[in-house]
Amino acid sequence: MTFPHHFVSLDVRIHADHFTRAICQGLLAEEKSLPIKYLYEASGDARLFERLTQSQRCYMAQAEDTLLTRFAPRIVQQLKDNTALVKLGSRSNKQTRRAIEALLHQQGNTQFAPIDIAGDFLSHSIQRLQRDYPDLSLLGVIADTAGLNVLDQALAQPRLLLWLGSDISHVGYAEAARLLRENMVAELKPGDRLLLGIDLKKPLEMLHANYGCTDQDSAVRKVSLAFAHHALRRINSELDADFAPENFGYYCHYNPVRGCMQIYLRSVCPQQVYIASLGLRVGFATDEYILIHESYKYSQKDIRTLVDATGLKLEQQWVDEDALYSLNLLVVEGSESSNQAS
Numbered sequence: 001m002t003f004p005h006h007f008v009s010l011d012v013r014i015h016a017d018h019f020t021r022a023i024c025q026g027l028l029a030e031e032k033s034l035p036i037k038y039l040y041e042a043s044g045d046a047r048l049f050e051r052l053t054q055s056q057r058c059y060m061a062q063a064e065d066t067l068l069t070r071f072a073p074r075i076v077q078q079l080k081d082n083t084a085l086v087k088l089g090s091r092s093n094k095q096t097r098r099a100i101e102a103l104l105h106q107q108g109n110t111q112f113a114p115i116d117i118a119g120d121f122l123s124h125s126i127q128r129l130q131r132d133y134p135d136l137s138l139l140g141v142i143a144d145t146a147g148l149n150v151l152d153q154a155l156a157q158p159r160l161l162l163w164l165g166s167d168i169s170h171v172g173y174a175e176a177a178r179l180l181r182e183n184m185v186a187e188l189k190p191g192d193r194l195l196l197g198i199d200l201k202k203p204l205e206m207l208h209a210n211y212g213c214t215d216q217d218s219a220v221r222k223v224s225l226a227f228a229h230h231a232l233r234r235i236n237s238e239l240d241a242d243f244a245p246e247n248f249g250y251y252c253h254y255n256p257v258r259g260c261m262q263i264y265l266r267s268v269c270p271q272q273v274y275i276a277s278l279g280l281r282v283g284f285a286t287d288e289y290i291l292i293h294e295s296y297k298y299s300q301k302d303i304r305t306l307v308d309a310t311g312l313k314l315e316q317q318w319v320d321e322d323a324l325y326s327l328n329l330l331v332v333e334g335s336e337s338s339n340q341a342s
Contacts, residue, residue, distance in 0.1 A: 020278065023235060026290075027275075027282045033291040034231070034265075059210060060166055061095070063325035064197055067318045068098035075329060076102045078315075080158040080191060084111040086151060087162040093125060095164055099195070100133060103160075109135040113155065115147035116140075145179060148187035159192045166199035166325070169296045172258070176296070177309035185310055190334025194312065198326050200319070201297040204254055211261050211295075213252045225250040228265055228292055240276035247271050251289060260296040264289040303328065 026033040076083075076099070085103055087096055096114075103110045112129065116122040119142045126140045139154065141147040148161075161184065168176050184194065208214050212221030229245035236243050248265040255262050267284035274281045298306070303326070307314045312330040319326045 020239060023239065023275075024278055024280065027273075027280070031291065032282075032284075032289070034235075060197070060199055060325055063320035063322070064095045064164060064327065065098065067320060067325070067327045068095050071318050071327070072098045072102035073105070075099070075195065076106045076160075078329075079103075079106075079160055079193065082107065083158045083160055084113065084155045085162065086148070086155070086159050087112070087114040087164075088145065089114075089116055089163075089165065089167055093128070096162060097132075099160070099162060100129075100136060104133065104135055109137070111137040111139070111155065111157075113139045113141060113151050115143050115145075115151075117142065117144050145183040148184060152187050159188065161188065161192065161194045163194065164197040166197050166295070168196060169199055169260070169298075170294070172260075172294070172296060173302060173306065177306055180306070180310040180312070185312060185332060188332045190332050192332045193315070194330040194332075196328045196330060198298045198303060198328060199295070200324055200326055201259070201299050201302075202324055207254050207261060207297070208252075211252045211263065212250070213254075221250050224263065232265075235275075239278065242274050242276075244271065244273075248290070258294070258296075259298075259302070260294045262291060263293040263295075264291055266290075298326075 022035050026035060083103065085099060100110070100112060114122060114125060116125075122140045122142060126138055129136060130138055139151075141150055143150065168179075171179065188194070210220070212218035212224065215221065228250075229248070232243040232245045232248070235241050247268055249268050250264075251266040252261060252263040254260070267286060267288045270286055271284050272281055273284070304314075307328075307330065310330075311333060313333055314328060315331045316329045317326055
């Protein structure tokens, strides 16, 4: 099936009641939280989110781009003819283009289906791609991983699924395995492949510097806080709340027990927030925290455990020269590939 060059909005976006429920549950928990999934959509600003990811994950983006520049041609040589490219999340555009260009060079034309929960961000990506790649057929899907089910009805050919930028790190190890097994592998066919970007464990000082934990004037700290403040203003608008964003600062640290970076909003004064649509008043003490994001880091053992729990086969792995980041090519069992993991 050939798609025209256009952006398609499917009614699988986050529903308002899910958003409301998540905000309510998070703020009423003993350890308050606001899920990043909903902050991402609530932020409503594609350029701001792009700035956040570029600054917060600068080393990830650089390592991933270097690896794809070098190895994308080799990756696509292992694919079956007429393979379609599917991308979870419409970020990592530079890296995604490496895969698109390698496939176009290999096949002459290809189909690309990016999936993202933020419709405006997805629309911008589609418009840029259709301008730059006339031989690329495009179908955009507003969804989370459930969008793979939608594409299963539209893409009959083999697929290479991209999950880059270490987006898998947004959830814990067990949940990551469940997402892969139930939401992705279940929608793929034998011989389909998944190219998975995974951030690796590294020295504490490097992690804290990358996330702006210690430098009050770091770019990543400022952009992260701007993103979170923008999301709070959207919560005010959507739920008739009265968050005062200027009353919340930024805090982060690495949790060695959980194996993840934890990013928080920190209340800088005693305050009350009223959410009129819920009839809910939430109090914050000075230095009380709201967890807004966790980013899990992986060892090679963690990666092997993840793969074993999904039923996938690790076909090949590439790691940057500083051993900070990895690209992992996984294949659904039943394929004819005979390549071994490296």
